[in-house]
Structures are given as structure tokens and as C-alpha cells.
Amino acid sequence: MRNYTIALLCCVLPIWLAAQVRWETGLLLGGAGYQGDLNPETYPLLKELNPAYGGFFRYYLTPSFSTRLWGLSTQLSGSDRNFPQDAPHRLRDFSFRTKFTEFSLTFEWDPFGKSHYPESKYRYHPKVTPYFFGGIGLARFKPETDYRVDFKVDENIAPPILADEAQSRTVQLPVVPFGGGLRLDLSKSTTIALEGALRFADSDYIDGVSASGNPKRRDWYAVAGVNLIVRMGVRDSDGDGFLDKIDACPRLKGVESARGCPDSDSDGVEDAEDACPEVKGSLISGGCPDTDGDGFMDSADLCPRDSGIVETEGCPDRDNDCIADIDDACPDLPGLPGFGGCPDTDWDGVSDKDDPCPDEKGLPGSNGCPEPDTDCDGLIDKYDRCPEVADTTNQYGCPDTDKDGLIDLDDRCPDKAGSLVFKGCPDTDGDGFPDPDDRCPEIADTTAGHFGCPDTDKDGLIDLDDRCPEVAGLLNKFGCPELRKEDQAVLLRARKEVRFKTGSAILLPSSQKILDKVAALMLSYPAYQLSIQGHTDSQGKDEFNLNLSKKRAKSCYDYLLLRSIDAKRIEHDGLGETKPIASNKTAQGRVLNRRVEFVLDVVQ
Missing domain, CATH: 2.40.160.20 (Porin)
Known part of the structure; x- marks a missing residue:
């Protein structure tokens, strides 16, 4: 090194x-x-x-x-x-x-x-x-x-x-x-x-x-x-404080504003490039005076005291229509040269300041105002609410398809005759709810909040949404009643009393009695669905336990089908050893973990 x-x-x-x-x-x-x-x-x-x-x-x-x-x-x-x-x-x-x-x-x-x-x-x-x-x-x-x-x-x-x-x-x-x-x-x-x-x-x-x-x-x-x-290379040949590298005039002593070159009038433009070297000016105007600071030297500026733009040769143009304010009849509104700088919004050849209808294109000889009848229905466009559609049956010039006295433009139900009270819609069942807002347009019901539908069991849920319309129930059960405590106890007993041969999915005869009671419960609660979940202890391989739990849940499912229970009301699955309810380290805990759980509920 x-x-x-x-x-x-x-x-x-x-x-x-x-x-x-x-x-x-x-x-x-x-x-x-x-x-x-x-x-x-x-x-x-x-x-x-x-x-x-x-x-x-x-x-x-x-x-x-x-x-x-x-x-x-x-x-x-x-x-x-x-x-x-x-x-x-x-x-x-x-x-x-x-x-x-x-x-x-x-x-x-x-x-x-x-x-x-x-x-x-x-x-x-x-x-x-x-x-x-x-x-x-x-x-x-x-x-x-x-x-x-x-x-x-x-x-x-x-x-x-x-x-x-x-x-x-x-x-x-x-x-x-x-x-x-x-x-x-x-x-x-x-x-x-x-x-x-x-x-x-x-x-x-x-x-x-x-x-x-x-x-x-x-x-x-x-x-x-x-x-x-x-x-390296710190040099200043003319001694003006500017290094030769950045000095535009390295042999002539100058000033900072002129990049190191001489500037007699101190306007920032070096003398060699200054069109007015003895009179202080600005860089943008070539070193000559520009009183209004718009980039035009005073000698070439038509308005030297007022800042302007290139298009108007240095004169101001407030509305930016390229017509100088001094020549603009409407200096605050963008306009056209043919109208002295004033606008013609409707493009009818009459400037807005002389047009009584500046937003409507007029006809020749109408002084800028229109009088057309586009649909030829005898109603001029100015008063015709449907100027493109001919109709002579009413004063608005618009069609009324359902002939209920309300033109289609204002009719909520233009194809069905209805009442003006309901903006042209019918109320078929006469319960005060127009058909578009009535969930039961053929059945009358005037109860507030029922959308025109009945609630037979008076449980706060209309029959249309009630799974148990004849029996009062709970909203979270979709109108069905809660399971009775004694029926819930049957499901808990089923978890303990449903048993199988060891290592097998074959039901023991002693299990049939409790399964019959589960079937009876399902017949008592026709709106409820049953979920069967099989579980095992942790003895043996995981894959074997999972398959065994699925087979045991399926055995219970098959038994209930034999008791005339609709298969669409039952679902079954096995979870193996994944959800124990007791310790698998003791024999008593493993017995509790070998179970089949029955859940009866209303599902969406």
C-alpha cells in the first residue's frame, strides 16, 4: 500500500x-x-x-x-x-x-x-x-x-x-x-x-x-x-473575486451581476450585451429600461406604464382575449374581435351586450332571441317541457302514456295508471303503500314498519321474512322460537350417550334411544337445521382420527335419515382430535373427548 x-x-x-x-x-x-x-x-x-x-x-x-x-x-x-x-x-x-x-x-x-x-x-x-x-x-x-x-x-x-x-x-x-x-x-x-x-x-x-x-x-x-x-485550480486572473472557471470575462475586472464582466450601469447586463449601457435597465429587456416590468423596453412598449403581454404589444388584457383593454369594449369578459372584444355566448351573431336572450341562439330578424317549435306540436320550445317529443293532449307538450293525468316526465310509474298522491303509481291492495314500496302489493297491511306486509305471529318480523310465521319467535332466530331448556338438555345428553364400537364407526345399540329423541326434536322444530360434528381423542395417528370422526358423524346422519328426517336439514363433518374438551393425558379426559356433538339452530 x-x-x-x-x-x-x-x-x-x-x-x-x-x-x-x-x-x-x-x-x-x-x-x-x-x-x-x-x-x-x-x-x-x-x-x-x-x-x-x-x-x-x-x-x-x-x-x-x-x-x-x-x-x-x-x-x-x-x-x-x-x-x-x-x-x-x-x-x-x-x-x-x-x-x-x-x-x-x-x-x-x-x-x-x-x-x-x-x-x-x-x-x-x-x-x-x-x-x-x-x-x-x-x-x-x-x-x-x-x-x-x-x-x-x-x-x-x-x-x-x-x-x-x-x-x-x-x-x-x-x-x-x-x-x-x-x-x-x-x-x-x-x-x-x-x-x-x-x-x-x-x-x-x-x-x-x-x-x-x-x-x-x-x-x-x-x-x-x-x-x-x-x-486544485483556484485562479482569478483579473482579481475581481471570480475564479477564471466561472468568470465570463477572465481578463477584465467585472461585477457579480454581470458574471464577472464590466457593467457600467450596474443593471446585471454586461456592457458588451447591453443595448443601453449607460442607462440602467433589466436583463429581460436587453439592458434597457422597462418601467412596467413586462419584458418590453419602454421604447417598444405601447403601454410603458402598464404591464402587458406579447399579443397586445405590452398593453394589459384583463380578460385574456388578446384584445388590449384600451381597445376592448368588454375588458372584463373574453370576447371576439368582430364584436369589439365582447362575447357572443349563443353564437347567433349578436353580442351578449346587445342580445336580450344571450344564452339562447336566436333566429334571423328576432334580435337574438329564438321562437322555434322543434317538435311542431304548437308549443314553442321556450314553454315546451318536451321540445323533442310532440304531444297536444296537455299544456306541457309531453306524453302521458298511462293516461293518469301525470306526464311521463313526472310520473314515477309511467306505464301503470296510478294516483297523483303516489306520483302516478298504483296501490293495488289499498293499504296506503304504493306498489313500488309495498313488499306485499297483493296483501293489505297498514302496520308501520311492515312495508305493507302482515306479521301473523306478531313477533316483529313480517311473514315474508319469518321462518316460523305461525309461531312467535326471536329476530335472531329469523322469527322462530328458542329451543326449550329440556330440548337443549337432550342435545347435551346425546353428546355423552352416543357411543360406537372401539376404533369403529358402528353405533352401539344403546345409542339408538337418544338418537330417536334427536329425530323427534327435529320434527318438533321443522324450521331448524342440525349440524353433526364428530370428535376423537389424541390416541393414534392424526389422519386415522380425522377419518374416524367423519365416519362416526356420517353414521349418526344415516340413522336420522332412517327416521324420516329430510337430508337437506342435516349437515355432518368430523374434526378429529383438534378440539378436545378435556385433557388427553387421562383416561377420563379421553372418554370425554370421544364424542359426537349435535347443534340444532336456524341458519340463514
Whole structure:
């Protein structure tokens, strides 16, 4: 790395002499430290700090953003002896040392860059400012690791050490540096900076220890120090404070407003391009006066005291119709040249200010007002509510298809004769609800909230939506009654009393009595549906238990079909051992878990 650094410095002088002000070069002197398997997590570890040096070139993309090419050389070291006396690492007693070189490319952000080197003029601002950077690089290293282990004493550590020795060789690895610093401008051409950065390498072998240490955590290192920076190409030939690079007249002393060129009238337009070099003007008007600031020099502006636009040769045009206000008969309304700048909204050839009907296109000789009868029904369009449809049966000029005295345009039911009270709709059952709003248009019912439908059992749910219209029930049961407590007890008993042959889906004879009672319940509650769910304990394989639970639920289903229960009212399934109600660790708990549950309810 030392040879690389010397070569880098030898290139600095010729490049410095020819480069522009965007370039800088510098040297780094500082220290480097490593963090990995052979150092404790306390950082930095001063006893393992090693000298670091290098050089770089920086190029400014903008005053605040730049890129930097690095060259760095240093040494890293670490040892288990850095750990506390009681740490197990002290018994291992590994150590390492490695020399390495690094080349990297970083991108930097200086939030106060414009205060150092503004684009319009170079000024020296001596103050401390921060900067931040990050990038990517390539590092080359060869760890020299002393494992200090007698394999005869500890045979278990031999394989990982042999694996680490096989991996520890001279390698080139990508690294990711990022960090920041503080810089101070000493003069126009020199700067000093304090800088620090972390380097993360894509390797756990910087110290030669991975398999025999902590292979899950990668090694990293940090470099910090002092940068001495020289700006290249700082020249100002005419001494006007503008660098030659940005000075439009590098041999003539000038001012900032004219980019470094002479400007006798101080109007920001250099004398060589100023049409009026002795009279102060503006850049947009070629250096001549522009009193109203509209971009037209006073000598060419038809309205030099009032700001205007190009289309009106510098005169104002408030309504933007390209007719100057001084020539516009309607200066606040966009208009047409043929009408003196006034509008003709209906395009009938009469300007709005002279048109009694400005929104209606008129006929020749009608002074701009229309008198047409488009559908020829004897009613002019102005009074015809249906000007495109001929009708002579009423005063509105519109058809009444159902002949109920309400024109189709206002009739809610235009194809059915109805009452004016119901906007032309009929009330077939005469209950006060028009047919479109009556859910039972053929059955009269005047109860509020029933939508014209009866509620036979008076349970608050109309018969149309009531599953049990003859028996008062609950809304959450769709109008059906709740199961009686004694009937609910039958379903709970069925869970305990329905039994099968061991490991089989064959019902025991003792199960038939309770299943008959379940069938009787279904006949007593014809609107209810039955759900049969089979369950097992955790003995045996999961797949066997699942299949067995399904078969047992199916056996109960088949039995109920034999008792004349409609198959559409029953569903069945098996859940295996997934939903126990007791512990499967005891015989009593497993008995409870081997069950068939019966759920009788009204479903949607």
C-alpha cells in the first residue's frame, strides 16, 4: 500500500496544475481498529489501535455533493487477551495481525457546501461544517492468526481451526464504508478535516477466526484521523473575486451581476450585451429600461406604464382575449374581435351586450332571441317541457302514456295508471303503500314498519321474512322460537350417550334411544337445521382420527335419515382430535373427548 500511496502523491502535482476548481486532493493520517471474534465489544479498543494513512481525490458534482476516490493502508490486530480474566476467550488465547490495503469510491454530502464555494462567486468562509459520506470499495488482506492450541489437549477444537486455516488466505473482498467528519477552511486553497468511518466487509475472516469463534457475526473495522486537503485550480486572473472557471470575462475586472464582466450601469447586463449601457435597465429587456416590468423596453412598449403581454404589444388584457383593454369594449369578459372584444355566448351573431336572450341562439330578424317549435306540436320550445317529443293532449307538450293525468316526465310509474298522491303509481291492495314500496302489493297491511306486509305471529318480523310465521319467535332466530331448556338438555345428553364400537364407526345399540329423541326434536322444530360434528381423542395417528370422526358423524346422519328426517336439514363433518374438551393425558379426559356433538339452530 505504501507504493500505491507514493504513486498517488506523484500524480497530484501535474493534475493540480491543470485541474479546475471542482477538484481536491488530500492525505489522511490517523488510526484504525477492528471489531470481531478476537476483541471484546467495547469499542474503540485503544491498545489495538494501529496507524493508518492514505490519499484521495475529490470531485464536486455540485457545491453540496461530491465523489471521492480513496486509497488506504493500515494494519489490524486483536487478541483473546483483551477479554476480562474470567472470560472463556482467555483460555482459548487466539491472536492475529494483518496488513491490508483498501480502494474505495464514496459519495459525499456537505449540507453547507454553498457557503464554502458558491457558484456565482468564490468567497472564503472560515467555519467548521459537517459532511457525510458512504460508498463501496475493495480491500485486500492476509490474516496471520496464532491459534495457540494443542490439539491433543482439546481435540474438539481441531476441526473448526483447520477449517479457518483453510479459509484464511490472501483475499480481495468488497467493503462498504460510511461515516462523516468536520472540516475547517484554512484558506482559499487548503482545508483541514477530522473524519471517521466504519467499514463493513463481506467476510468473517479478517481475523482468520470464524468456525472456531462466532461464525454468525461478520468482522468490521473503523478508520479515523485528520485530512489535509488542497483545492486544485483556484485562479482569478483579473482579481475581481471570480475564479477564471466561472468568470465570463477572465481578463477584465467585472461585477457579480454581470458574471464577472464590466457593467457600467450596474443593471446585471454586461456592457458588451447591453443595448443601453449607460442607462440602467433589466436583463429581460436587453439592458434597457422597462418601467412596467413586462419584458418590453419602454421604447417598444405601447403601454410603458402598464404591464402587458406579447399579443397586445405590452398593453394589459384583463380578460385574456388578446384584445388590449384600451381597445376592448368588454375588458372584463373574453370576447371576439368582430364584436369589439365582447362575447357572443349563443353564437347567433349578436353580442351578449346587445342580445336580450344571450344564452339562447336566436333566429334571423328576432334580435337574438329564438321562437322555434322543434317538435311542431304548437308549443314553442321556450314553454315546451318536451321540445323533442310532440304531444297536444296537455299544456306541457309531453306524453302521458298511462293516461293518469301525470306526464311521463313526472310520473314515477309511467306505464301503470296510478294516483297523483303516489306520483302516478298504483296501490293495488289499498293499504296506503304504493306498489313500488309495498313488499306485499297483493296483501293489505297498514302496520308501520311492515312495508305493507302482515306479521301473523306478531313477533316483529313480517311473514315474508319469518321462518316460523305461525309461531312467535326471536329476530335472531329469523322469527322462530328458542329451543326449550329440556330440548337443549337432550342435545347435551346425546353428546355423552352416543357411543360406537372401539376404533369403529358402528353405533352401539344403546345409542339408538337418544338418537330417536334427536329425530323427534327435529320434527318438533321443522324450521331448524342440525349440524353433526364428530370428535376423537389424541390416541393414534392424526389422519386415522380425522377419518374416524367423519365416519362416526356420517353414521349418526344415516340413522336420522332412517327416521324420516329430510337430508337437506342435516349437515355432518368430523374434526378429529383438534378440539378436545378435556385433557388427553387421562383416561377420563379421553372418554370425554370421544364424542359426537349435535347443534340444532336456524341458519340463514
